[in-house]
Amino acid sequence: MDGNLITFYILAAVAVGAALGMLFSKSAIYSALFLILNFAVVAVFYLILGAPFIAMAQVTIYAGAIMVLFVFVIMLIGTEQLAREDRLIWQKPLAWILVVLFIFAGAYQLLLVGITDRVAVAFPGDFGSPVEIGEVLFSKYLLPFEVTSVLLLVAMIGAIVLTKGKRKKKI
Amino acid sequence: MVPVENYITLSALLFVIGALAVMTRRNAIVIFMAIELMLNSANLLFVAYAQQHAAVDGQILVFFVITVAAAEVAVGLALIVAIFRSRGTIDIDDLSQLKG
Numbered sequence: 001m002d003g004n005l006i007t008f009y010i011l012a013a014v015a016v017g018a019a020l021g022m023l024f025s026k027s028a029i030y031s032a033l034f035l036i037l038n039f040a041v042v043a044v045f046y047l048i049l050g051a052p053f054i055a056m057a058q059v060t061i062y063a064g065a066i067m068v069l070f071v072f073v074i075m076l077i078g079t080e081q082l083a084r085e086d087r088l089i090w091q092k093p094l095a096w097i098l099v100v101l102f103i104f105a106g107a108y109q110l111l112l113v114g115i116t117d118r119v120a121v122a123f124p125g126d127f128g129s130p131v132e133i134g135e136v137l138f139s140k141y142l143l144p145f146e147v148t149s150v151l152l153l154v155a156m157i158g159a160i161v162l163t164k165g166k167r168k169k170k171i
Numbered sequence: 172m173v174p175v176e177n178y179i180t181l182s183a184l185l186f187v188i189g190a191l192a193v194m195t196r197r198n199a200i201v202i203f204m205a206i207e208l209m210l211n212s213a214n215l216l217f218v219a220y221a222q223q224h225a226a227v228d229g230q231i232l233v234f235f236v237i238t239v240a241a242a243e244v245a246v247g248l249a250l251i252v253a254i255f256r257s258r259g260t261i262d263i264d265d266l267s268q269l270k271g
Contacts, residue, residue: 152238
């Protein structure tokens with residue numbers, strides 16, 4: 001087994017372990033910390049896969065900005081006091097059944113049918129570099145990129161309006 | 172180079188764990204984080220296939236997904252805070268007024 005594969009398995013184990021930690025930890029803040037670990041590991045995967053720009057965006061936007069927002073909201077509304085008993089008892093078994101079905105379907109596709117569109121292409125030297133990303137982003141994907149700015153503006157205004165609360169009228 | 176099947180398997184596992192968290196957890200914030208995990212697993216697959224095909228388009232798409240996720244998180248967390256203010260809970264089993 002070569003080094004790349006060993007690295008992959010170690011990182012994959014950490015990623016899946018962090019995700020499981022998010023799933024099973026009782027406290028929301030532990031879930032958030034496990035998720036940050038998961039995002040960091042996925043950023044390392046991006047680096048391995050030749051996507052340094054995406055890796056940096058992952059660390060700064062996901063693990064940085066978004067998770068800080070999550071931790072902030074958890075701090076704002078102490079979320080630990082949920083009612084103890086589960087009122088929808090059929091929900092958990094059903095979820096597990098669906099998950100097992102999904103895994104079987106995926107394993108069937110992967111093991112028996114296999115991947116058909118395998119393309120072995122030689123890498124250009126600067127594949128996935130910020131320069132190349134920027135060139136494609138501002139030529140081929142210029143319109144979606146500009147629409148993104150509108151989306152972000154709308155989201156920002158929406159967040160402010162939703163959390164503003166009622167203010168008393170000044171005379 | 173790690174074969175793409177490994178990344179497909181890892182991505183599917185992460186997605187399944189996220190879906191499981193959405194279905195079994197009752198804390199709205201944790202459910203929201205699980206949705207981020209599912210988005211992230213899809214992103215991982217995008218980047219894996221971008222490398223597989225040596226096409227940078229997959230990475231651009233991931234960039235857009237991250238942007239949309241940021242917008243979604245801002246609005247979604249604002250909604251959660253607003254719901255908590257008006258109802259005093261974010262247990263999604265308690266928020267069942269639409270059931271009639």
